Amino acid sequence: MIYLDNAATTPVRREVLEAMWPYLTGDFGNPSSHHEVGEAAARGLAAARESLAASLGCRASEIIFTAGGTEADNLAIKGIALAAPRGRHVITTAIEHEAVLESCDYLRRFHGFEIDFLPLDASGLVDADDVARLLRPDTTLVTVMHANNEIGTVQPIERIAELTRAADVPFHTDAVQSAGWLELGLRTLGVDALSISGHKLGAPKGIGAVAIRGAVALEPLVHGGGQERGRRSGTENVAGAVGLAAALRLSAHSREELASVARIRDIVIDGVLASVPEAFLTGSRESRLPSHASFCFPGTSGEAVLLELERWGIVCSSGSACAAGSDEPSHVLVALGIAPEVAKTAVRFTLDTTTTEADAGEVVARVTEAVATLRSHR
Ligand code: PLP
Numbered sequence: 001m002i003y004l005d006n007a008a009t010t011p012v013r014r015e016v017l018e019a020m021w022p023y024l025t026g027d028f029g030n031p032s033s034h035h036e037v038g039e040a041a042a043r044g045l046a047a048a049r050e051s052l053a054a055s056l057g058c059r060a061s062e063i064i065f066t067a068g069g070t071e072a073d074n075l076a077i078k079g080i081a082l083a084a085p086r087g088r089h090v091i092t093t094a095i096e097h098e099a100v101l102e103s104c105d106y107l108r109r110f111h112g113f114e115i116d117f118l119p120l121d122a123s124g125l126v127d128a129d130d131v132a133r134l135l136r137p138d139t140t141l142v143t144v145m146h147a148n149n150e151i152g153t154v155q156p157i158e159r160i161a162e163l164t165r166a167a168d169v170p171f172h173t174d175a176v177q178s179a180g181w182l183e184l185g186l187r188t189l190g191v192d193a194l195s196i197s198g199h200k201l202g203a204p205k206g207i208g209a210v211a212i213r214g215a216v217a218l219e220p221l222v223h224g225g226g227q228e229r230g231r232r233s234g235t236e237n238v239a240g241a242v243g244l245a246a247a248l249r250l251s252a253h254s255r256e257e258l259a260s261v262a263r264i265r266d267i268v269i270d271g272v273l274a275s276v277p278e279a280f281l282t283g284s285r286e287s288r289l290p291s292h293a294s295f296c297f298p299g300t301s302g303e304a305v306l307l308e309l310e311r312w313g314i315v316c317s318s319g320s321a322c323a324a325g326s327d328e329p330s331h332v333l334v335a336l337g338i339a340p341e342v343a344k345t346a347v348r349f350t351l352d353t354t355t356t357e358a359d360a361g362e363v364v365a366r367v368t369e370a371v372a373t374l375r376s377h378r
Contacts, residue, residue: 002359004316006200006291007149007177007350012243013202019246020204023239031236032227041238048238051245055252056194057185058211064228065209065241069176069197072210073099075221075232076172076193080141081107083217084170087138088113091131094335095124095153096145100174101331104143118144123284124153124336128160135167142171146178146189150332150348151283152292154182161190170216176200176208180251181258181289192216196248198240203247207240257353262290264360265351269293271364276371282333282346294348296338297367300374302346308370309347314363317348 023044029037031045046060053060066072077100081090092104094117107113116134118126126144135142142164147154157173164171172193175184179196186194193216198207212218212231224233253261272279272295282294297305302318309316329343349363 002314002355002362004314004349004351004355004359004363006352007348008317009199009205010202010352012204013247013250015250016203016243016246020239020243023242027238031238032225044242045236045238048241048245051249052209052241053211055184055245055248056196056211057187059214061229062186062211062214063209064212064231065207065236065244066232067206067237068199068208069097069174069195070099070208072176072195072197072208073097073172073174074103075218076195076210076212077103077141077143078107078221079218079231080170080172080193080212080216081113082111083219084140086140086169087136089116089136089139090114091116091118091134091139091142091144093118093120093126093144093155095120095148095151095332096143097149097174097176100143100145113140120335122336123287124148124151124332125284125287126155126160128156128163131160132163135163135169139167139169142169143173144171145174145176146184146194147175147182147289147292148283148332149177150330150346151294151336152177152289153283154178154287154289156287157189157191164192165190177289179248180253181291186211186213196244198244198247201244201247201251203243204240207237207244209241209244253353258290261351261353261355264355264357265290265293267357267360268349268351268363271360272367275364275368279371282336282338291351292348293351294346296333296342297345297347297371298342299378300345300371302344304374305345305347305367305370308373309363309366312362312366314366317350318346 027040029041031042049060104115170192173191175194176197180201193212195210199205306318329340333343
């Protein structure tokens with residue numbers, strides 16, 4: 001099998017599982033318990049928090065473990081917006097993950113927030129100057145994703161952060177897709193809050209984290225026993241936290257590794273564009289995740305291409321995992337001005353460091369064949 005759906009999820013890495021194992025077995029305690037089994041778990045959790053903080057360039061006290069990227073986004077967006085006294089205005093983009101869009105919509109529907117969407121160019125890029133234009137005295141939060149899951153476009157986060165910092169407005173970025181591929185770091189990027197998810201990185205599903213600068217006020221969403229300094233109650237997923245920290249440490253790729261993945265991605269992009277008539281790349285060519293290749297194949301259906309490729313052992317996605325299975329065209333592609341019937345022909349290939357040049361060649365050949373077959377049946 002050639003697995004090219006790493007943006008949907010990744011297998012758990014052996015080293016991650018090995019790091020987690022003690023906390024699922026001998027050191028299984030509740031980290032709030034005052035006995036040795038509990039204290040061993042508490043030490044494991046504290047070490048995971050320190051490690052994650054080092055990877056994310058923040059203080060350990062600024063890390064909040066969550067049950068994944070969706071919860072991390074919800075907590076950052078609703079928690080910051082509801083705690084902030086400035087007003088009820090949020091700036092975002094129309095191509096965010098549903099976790100962000102639906103959190104903003106919740107603020108709109110139940111708390112009277114106004115949501116402004118930044119304009120996007122055809123490749124999904126935000127122009128930071130538009131952030132300056134939309135910022136208002138009552139803006140409570142700006143949330144713009146680091147890298148898009150469907151089209152791989154990487155936003156100018158540092159530049160936006162300069163503007164939000166100058167205006168003293170909290171800035172959240174969803175870094176679920178960029179973690180492991182791009183330089184993260186709360187202070188390097190200049191953001192106030194950043195979400196990540198374990199299962200995109202070689203840790204299990206159901207663990208994530210949000211780093212929120214200590215100075216930013218946060219209203220908790222989950223109330224209970226006061227864990228995570230009262231910001232997210234519930235007995236901590238110690239093994240998950242340890243796994244997430246290990247996965248992020250292990251995914252710190254060298255410059256050479258990243259260049260090698262990008263080179264193989266380019267074999268896919270250039271090969272497909274050269275050999276599939278009318279195919280086009282979605283997202284930015286230049287400002288793009290090194291692991292991400294996404295296309296539209298007019299005259300086909302993305303689902304049908306996916307099924308054809310699966311017959312050859314190539315596993316990919318016909319859009320985002322959340323949109324897959326639904327008959328709706330992707331909200332991301334539609335926001336870029338792609339016609340709904342063309343948006344339904346989208347196919348995404350997301351690589352990892354094990355993808356080879358031979359895999360890339362096989363993908364190009366099979367995609368060419370699949371698209372030709374499907375078009376011949378029209
Ligand atoms: N944000 C982005 C950009 C994503 O791609 C995803 C998952 O696909 C999420 C958030 C949600 O993360 P999780 O699956 O951990 O809830």
